[in-house]
Amino acid sequence: xxxxxxxxxxxxxxxxxxxxxxxxxxxxxxxxxxxxxxxxxxxxxxxxxxxxxxxxxxxxxxxxxxxxxxxxxxxxxxxxxxxxxxxxxxxxxxxxxxxxxxxxxxxxxxxxxxxxxxxxxxxxxxxxxxxxxxxxxxxxxxxxxxx
Numbered sequence: 060x061x062x063x064x065x066x067x068x069x070x071x072x073x074x075x076x077x078x079x080x081x082x083x084x085x086x087x088x089x090x091x092x093x094x095x096x097x098x099x100x101x102x103x104x105x106x107x108x109x110x111x112x113x114x115x116x117x118x119x120x121x122x123x124x125x126x127x128x129x130x131x132x133x134x135x136x137x138x139x140x141x142x143x144x145x146x147x148x149x150x151x152x153x154x155x156x157x158x159x160x161x162x163x164x165x166x167x168x169x170x171x172x173x174x175x176x177x178x179x180x181x182x183x184x185x186x187x188x189x190x191x192x193x194x195x196x197x198x199x200x201x202x203x204x205x206x
Contacts, residue, residue: 065201067126067193078200079119079193080112089118089163103142103150118160122169122185126193129184130176133158169193 067075083089091114097107100117110116117140124139125131131139133154140152161183164170169189173182185193 063198063202065194065198067123067197070197070200070204072123074200074204075197076116076119076123079122079196080115082196083118084112084115088167089115089160092159098156099153100156101137101141101150101152103144114156114160117156118164121157121160122164122189122193125170125183126185126190130173130179130182132179132182133161136161164189 095114096111099105099107100113120140121136124136136157137151137154138149140157141150142152144150161170165172165183168186169192170183171186173184174180176182
């Protein structure tokens with residue numbers, strides 16, 4: 060009998076994002092820039108996040124978002140990670156933060172740009188190594204939740 064196998068889609072998003080962010084932090088996969096502690100996460104925010112590990116969490120959320128439904132570009136992701144202000148107007152998320160984290164995920168071979176797609180040239184997709192890595196973390200999360 061083989062060991063159980065789970066994908067990212069099989070585990071709750073919050074649990075997976077927390078576990079993958081912890082993995083990224085523990086293994087020093089992503090370099091946090093010096094501007095990371097003072098940058099806002101979007102136009103609708105007044106201050107930077109209080110959590111010191113927010114960039115790891117955002118990177119994990121980006122990786123999961125692209126895994127679940129590939130071919131996302133920076134423009135779509137800034138909309139997805141944006142917020143709504145008091146009068147109901149939508150404010151975009153920070154494009155610099157998203158672009159930087161996508162580049163970091165590309166450097167560790169989790170994501171890559173898809174230049175073969177006719178309509179969404181330059182959008183990001185998950186690599187084969189990245190898919191294996193993300194599914195391994197998802198399996199660990201699912202097995203930990205089972206116990």
